Amino acid sequence: MDTPIVEVKHLSHRYSVEWAIRDISFSIEKTGIMGLLGSNGAGKSTTMNIICGVLNQTEGDVAINGIDLRKNPVEAKKHIGFLPQKPPLHPDLTVDEYLVHCATLRRMESRSIRAAVERAKERCAIGHFSKRLIKNLSGGYQQRVGIAQAIVHSPQFVVMDEPTNGLDPNQIVEIRTLIKEIARDHSVLISTHILSEVQATCRDIRMIEHGRMVFSGSMDDFNNYVVPNTLTAVFAEPPAAEELARIEQVLRVDELSQGRFRIRFSGDETITERLVASSVENGWRLREITPERCSLDVIFAKLSGKLENDSDLRP
CATH class of the missing domain: 3.40.50.300 (P-loop containing nucleotide triphosphate hydrolases)
Structure with a gap:
C-alpha cells in the first residue's frame, strides 16, 4: 500500500x-x-x-x-x-x-x-x-x-x-x-x-x-451513522395526535398545522411502514412523509457525548 x-x-x-x-x-x-x-x-x-x-x-x-x-x-x-x-x-x-x-x-x-x-x-x-x-x-x-x-x-x-x-x-x-x-x-x-x-x-x-x-x-x-429521528407527515383526513402517538416506536407527536404533524420516533425507519398501514386502515389519507435528519449542532453534541440520549445515532 x-x-x-x-x-x-x-x-x-x-x-x-x-x-x-x-x-x-x-x-x-x-x-x-x-x-x-x-x-x-x-x-x-x-x-x-x-x-x-x-x-x-x-x-x-x-x-x-x-x-x-x-x-x-x-x-x-x-x-x-x-x-x-x-x-x-x-x-x-x-x-x-x-x-x-x-x-x-x-x-x-x-x-x-x-x-x-x-x-x-x-x-x-x-x-x-x-x-x-x-x-x-x-x-x-x-x-x-x-x-x-x-x-x-x-x-x-x-x-x-x-x-x-x-x-x-x-x-x-x-x-x-x-x-x-x-x-x-x-x-x-x-x-x-x-x-x-x-x-x-x-x-x-x-x-x-x-x-x-x-x-x-x-x-x-x-x-449511514446519522439517521433520521423525526419525520413530518401530512394527512387529508388527519387523526388526533393521540392516535398517532399510540403507533409503535412513536415517542412524541406535535401538530404543526391542520393535517401536518412532526413525529419523533425511536428505532429504525420502519416507522414509515407502520404509518402507511395505520393510515390505510383508518382512512387518514396520508399524503406526504418527509424524514428529518439531526441538525449539525445535535450531531456534534451527541458525538462528543454531551447528550445522554443516543436514540438519534446508530451505536
Missing part, C-alpha cells in the same frame, strides 16, 4: 494551560478530498495550522509524504499548498505579478516559474485576467486566484480553510467543481464548520469537537 501523503499521530497542542486538541490521529491518501469538520472553536484551525507547519505542536508527530514536519520543515512544506480562510492576496498586483511572487516564495527555480504560473491560471480558469489588478476581480475570481497560489508549485497536498465562505450560490458551485477537479491528482483537505459543504465535496470526513476526534470514516459511513 502506498504511503499516505499525510500522517498525523497522537497530535496535541496546548495554549498556556488549555489544551486546544488532544490525541488527534489520522492519515490522508494521495488523492481525493477529506473534510475536517467541527464547530467554531473545536480545534480545526489548530490542527490545520500544525499540519501546514504554521504552528509547532506540543505533542505528537506529523509527516508530509514521509517527511517529519518538525525535523525537516522546509522539505516537508514543498509538498503543501495552503488557502487560508481569507486568501493572502495583494490587491494592487496583477494576477500574473502575484502568482510569480508566490512561486518565488515557494523557492521554485526561476526558469520553471512562468510555466507553473500558466498551468495554475489554466487550472483555475483565470488566464483571461492575467493583467487585471486583483482588487478589480469579483469575490469568486479572487478566490480562484487564492486557489491558484496554493497549487502554483504543484504540491501533492492542498489545504483549504472554508474555501466557499462569503461566495454567492453560483460561485460556490464553481469553486466546488474546481476543488473536485484539483483532487483528481492532488490530496485536498477542506476545513469547515458547514456539514453541507463536506457532504457536497468530500469522500472522507474527520470530525473534531472539544479538541478530540469524535468521528473518522467515509462520507457514506457518516451518512
Whole structure:
C-alpha cells in the first residue's frame, strides 16, 4: 500500500494551560478530498495550522509524504499548498505579478516559474485576467486566484480553510467543481464548520469537537451513522395526535398545522411502514412523509457525548 501523503499521530497542542486538541490521529491518501469538520472553536484551525507547519505542536508527530514536519520543515512544506480562510492576496498586483511572487516564495527555480504560473491560471480558469489588478476581480475570481497560489508549485497536498465562505450560490458551485477537479491528482483537505459543504465535496470526513476526534470514516459511513429521528407527515383526513402517538416506536407527536404533524420516533425507519398501514386502515389519507435528519449542532453534541440520549445515532 502506498504511503499516505499525510500522517498525523497522537497530535496535541496546548495554549498556556488549555489544551486546544488532544490525541488527534489520522492519515490522508494521495488523492481525493477529506473534510475536517467541527464547530467554531473545536480545534480545526489548530490542527490545520500544525499540519501546514504554521504552528509547532506540543505533542505528537506529523509527516508530509514521509517527511517529519518538525525535523525537516522546509522539505516537508514543498509538498503543501495552503488557502487560508481569507486568501493572502495583494490587491494592487496583477494576477500574473502575484502568482510569480508566490512561486518565488515557494523557492521554485526561476526558469520553471512562468510555466507553473500558466498551468495554475489554466487550472483555475483565470488566464483571461492575467493583467487585471486583483482588487478589480469579483469575490469568486479572487478566490480562484487564492486557489491558484496554493497549487502554483504543484504540491501533492492542498489545504483549504472554508474555501466557499462569503461566495454567492453560483460561485460556490464553481469553486466546488474546481476543488473536485484539483483532487483528481492532488490530496485536498477542506476545513469547515458547514456539514453541507463536506457532504457536497468530500469522500472522507474527520470530525473534531472539544479538541478530540469524535468521528473518522467515509462520507457514506457518516451518512449511514446519522439517521433520521423525526419525520413530518401530512394527512387529508388527519387523526388526533393521540392516535398517532399510540403507533409503535412513536415517542412524541406535535401538530404543526391542520393535517401536518412532526413525529419523533425511536428505532429504525420502519416507522414509515407502520404509518402507511395505520393510515390505510383508518382512512387518514396520508399524503406526504418527509424524514428529518439531526441538525449539525445535535450531531456534534451527541458525538462528543454531551447528550445522554443516543436514540438519534446508530451505536
